[in-house]
Amino acid sequence: MRALSLLVTRRPWLVLGLWGLLALLSAYPASLAPRGLSANPGGLENAESTRVTTLLRERFGETDTNTALLVTRHDPPLGTPAGQEAYNRLLAGLEEVAGVSRVLPAGAQGSVPTVSEDGRLSLTVAQIPLEDGATQTLARVRAYVAQAEAAAGGLSVGVTGGQAIADDFTEFAESDTKRSELTALPLTALVLLGVFGALVATGLPLAVGVLSITVAMAGLYGLTRVTEVSSFAQSIITMLGLGAGIDYALLMVNRFREELGQDPDPRAAAARTVLTAGRSVLFSGLTVAIAMAALILPPIAFVRSMGLGGVLVVLLTVLASVTALPALLALLGERVNSPRRLRLPWTAGAGSSGAWTAFARRVTRRPGLAALLSVLFLLLLAWPAREMQTGYAGAWGLTPGVESRDALADVRDLGAGGLLSQFEVILDLEGQRYGPEDRARFQGVVEDLRALPGVQTVVSPFLTPADLVGGEGEGGGTDTLAALSLLNARSFSADRTLLRVTVVPGSYLRADQIDPFQARLRGALAASGFPFLLGGAPIGEREFSRAITGALPTAVLTVFAATFLLLMVAFRSLLVPLKSLLMNTLTVGAAYGVVTLVVQGGFLAGPLGIPDDVGVLDSSLPLLLFAVLFGLSMDYEIFLLSRVQEEVLRGHPNDEAVVLAVGRTARIITSAALIMFIVFCAFIAGRVVANKSIGLGLAVAVALDATLVRLVLVPAFLKLAGRWNWWLPGWLDRLLPRVRIEH
Known part of the structure; x- marks a missing residue:
């Protein structure tokens, strides 16, 4: 660390030149990164739904199982000559859109209702590619729809x-x-101006945050070239880059100003800042990176990309904080306080705060009561998390006003929402070809499925011509024969050893409604005697969700073990790491409870702009919140504990060391937490419920952690534990490497 401090303070222009070149090279790829991101959760290689999709593609020749649903509002109604003519023109043009392989007009979905009683609302299905070209085809469909609306005048189409x-x-x-x-940056600047009272000092943390985000986004672009990357990865990079970057820079600048007050030589002050606050930043960043690495554990590229993005931005933020920032400080010197400091009470100095010192003394006078009330309050907030349900919310994970959500609400009102929750069933004849003797058994399975509660229709070879054209006997002739031919082709594999039926529920199934429905399907299929596989979007969603939630225990234990070892080495203690894990767990639990209460339960959802019909939390949310919260909570823990340890090593008794440490760190911790709070709250104003949930959980957790936990619960615990805080068996002390952190 000493060599680094000398390098960045003796050759500041070289360090800044290298960072400037890196930022310049990163700007263009960083701007391209968002285009390569995906909201597709992906699949699991050996999952049942993946095997079904593979069989449909390889044995049934299904290549275009992806669909776009067009909800059309007609004026005049569809039943009138003018309305029908306008609709026919829409269909004719839709069939010509590149990538659209087939168009199923309203009334061609069997028994699924696709036209409202008054004829003013209809549903059209367009088949598009499943993977390659799907997004491009959909974009062309939407562009065509916009042109058709403008040309027809009486049509309004949602996709x-x-x-x-x-x-x-x-x-x-x-x-x-x-x-x-854009929202968080100016608000953050105001907070920093209030903390530092100087424009130059205010700009430094913002510069570090923007620098780390730019380079991390360039790295994310590189990741999109080799694997599928979650659209949430960009949110994670922005949250951590701004939040942690400003936190670390805040700590570094504050320490530099403190050192500058003791020694006017800016390079010496910057070097000491790296050796003290820089050590804390390095150690703190390592704990955040370990926590974010927990997202790499699930065997899902979509989730791993978020973990890689988080680790990347944290490491870059730490690197910028201990190299670029001290190089700037060494050059600026006393000008860091320019143009002139504001004369506000909280900007009076970089040292100890009399008010926070007095507060710490009050807490440590009655530590038992303070600890008990704090723990009870956190447990109360965590209580709703017992009812947490996770899954993929689909369109309901977007706010009203987004086209795909609003159009799906119309599909639901038509009674055709089940088209987006179809189950694919593959029945296996175990190598034997389908023959006349199998017909009765196959038809019996279809009838059993059709009779299940919640099933609207079952697509099979046993549909009648009337079913195919809407149930009223209209149509017929070559159209009906073509439909029957297609139906027969989709129902049997090329070698006629696999049978396929598609089960369409009566409504769109939310994630919390899938398991009961699929249990009924599996019961009927198990009684059929056929070996079977059950797939489709609902099954894939549940498998994906279980894979993520199943990885949570492993991730938690891994992070706990690594964090415990790091804190034990840093603070030469067994009790301090255990206490830290417990405190952080309480904070995470409280965040889980609040998010469950608001997003799933609907409490205060309206004022926060969260729809009250989401029903579930995104399946990645528990793991994501744990990783981010645990890492960020350790920031404040290390800031406080490193100062406590520093005071103990200076010879102060444990109780006095706790009070002095709170007095010196509380202002920085609360200021950093306020900045984090602003950054996270900015995400609550978005239109993606998962992002809003992440922002809400992080904002709540940071507010609790930096106030109730770090400034009340931790000092109370340290007071109660007394000299046991720093106890470590002698044999273990001799085995562990020596590391000292302070700020």
Whole structure:
């Protein structure tokens, strides 16, 4: 660390030149990164739904199982000659859109209702590619629809479907992130101005945050070239880059001003800042990176990309904080306080705060009561998390006003929402070809499925011509024969050893409604005697959710173990690491409880702009919140404990060391937390509910952690534990490496 401090303070122009070159090279790829992000959660290689999709593609020849649903409002109604003519023109043009392989007009969905009783609302299905070209095809469909609306005058068309929902997630996740940055930066600048009372000092943390985000986004672009990257990765990079970057810079600048007050030589002050606050930043960043690495554990590229993005931005933020920032400080010297410091009480000095010191003395006078009340309050906030349900919210994970969500609401009102929750069933004849003797058994399975509660229709070879054309016997002739031929082709594999039926529920199934429905399907299929596989979007969603939540225990234990070892080495203690894990767990639990209460339960959802019909939390949210919260909570823990340890090593008794440490760190911790709070709250104003949930959970946790936990609960605990805080068995003390952190 000493060599680093000398390098960055003796050759500041070289360090800044290298960072400037890196930022310049990163600017263009960083601007391209959002285009390569995806809201598609992906699949699991050996999952049942993945095997079904593979069989449909390889054995049934299904290549265009992806659909776009067009909800059309007609004026005049569809039943009138003018309304029908306008609709026919819409269909004719839609069939010509590149990438659209088939168009199923309203009335061609069997028994699924696709036209309202008054003829003013209809549903059209367009088949588009499943993977390659899906987004581009959908964009062309939407562009065509916009032209058709303008030309017809009496048509209003909304587009939804799985691809439309995923593309809207990606678009609004990007735009929400940009808006959050623009909102948070000026507010953060005001807070920093209040903390430092100087424009130059205010600009330094902002510069570090923007620098680390730019380079991290360039790295994210590189990641998009080799794997699928979550659209949430951009949000994670922005949150951590701004939040942690400003936190670390705040700590460094504050320490530099303190050192400058003792020694006017700016290079010497900057070097001591690296050796003291820089050590804390390095150690703190390592704990955040370890926590974010927990997201790399699930075997899902979508989730791993968020972990890689988080680790990347944290490491870059630490690197910028201990190299670029001290180089700037060495050059600026006393000008860091320019143009002139504001004469406000909280900007009076970089040292100890009399008010916070007095507060710490009051807490440590009655530590038992303070600890008990704090723990009870956190447990009360965590209580709703017992009812947490996770899954993929689909279009309901977007706010009203987004096209795919609003159009899906119309599909639901038509009674056709089940088209987005179809289950694919593959029945296996175990290598034997389908023959006349199998017909009765196959038909019996279809009838059993059709009779299940909540099933609207079952697509099978046993549909009648009337079913195919809307149930009224209209149509017929070559159209009906063509439909029957297509139906037969989709129902049997090429070698006629696999049978396929598609089960369409009566409504769109939310994540919390899928498991009961699939249990009924599996019960009926198990009784059929056929070996079977069950797939489709609902099954894939549940498998994906279980894979993520199943990785949570492993991630938690890994982070706990690594963090415990790091804190034990840093603070030469067994009790301090255990206490830190417990405190952080309480904070995470409280955040879980609040998010569950608001997003899932609907409490105060309206004022926060969160729809009350989401029903579930995004499946990645518990793991994501744990990783980010645990890492950021350790920032404040290390800031406080390193100062306590520093005071103990100076010879102060444990109780006095705790009071002095709170007096010296509380202002920085609360200021940093306020900045974090602003950054996270900016995400609550977005249109993607998962981002809003992340922002809400992080804002609540940071507010609790920097006030109730770090400034009340931790000092109370340290007071109660007394000399046991710093106890370590002698044999273990001799084995551990020596590391000293302070700030």
